Amino acid sequence: SQQGEEDPQALSIQEGENATMNCSYKTSINNLQWYRQNSGRGLVHLILIRSNEREKHSGRLRVTLDTSKKSSSLLITASRAADTASYFCATDDTGGFKTIFGAGTRLFVKA
């Protein structure tokens, strides 16, 4: 089964609200990454959190990682219409080479 399952599959919020997306995975990992994909474009790397880290911030993004629960969350604060995109989590297995992407969460931010 697929590593890196995002939840929810789709999320619609008003501009200014916070958006929270979750990711669960199944095996031991070296790190977990979050990506954004705008329609018709490639994925853009947002943030990487290592397995020994619990929380990481980048601008309006906050990522948490709970290795005991094999889960991560991505929080986007004060969302903007430009944040409308699909968001993917991806995990590097402990072997180091292979990265598995989840199915993504589609976020729609209404202006």
Next chain:
Amino acid sequence: DAGVIQSPRHEVTEMGQEVTLRCKPISGHNSLFWYRQTMMRGLELLIYFNNNVPIDDSGMPEDRFSAKMPNASFSTLKIQPSEPRDSAVYFCASRGTSGGGNGYTFGSGTRLTVV
């Protein structure tokens, strides 16, 4: 840095024709990956290279698919013969340290339509 460059951006071809997708990774990145994305199957890893050597091609769907990386600055993904079910967006991505603390840099993708 121009990023990962893929060509063509769009390709429409007839069933049975050969299709070649091209990728130029970021200079200095030693790992290169080919992914395919469809609505039904999401993002699938097809093959990846480390230092120009194919490491894992278990994601390549059939013998019709082949990939090469003759040097550190160029890779191709070839489909011969192409079929309508190959229609998808194909992404190339490179990475600075395989399995290390860096994320992927993706190209803009090639949208392939096989009619």
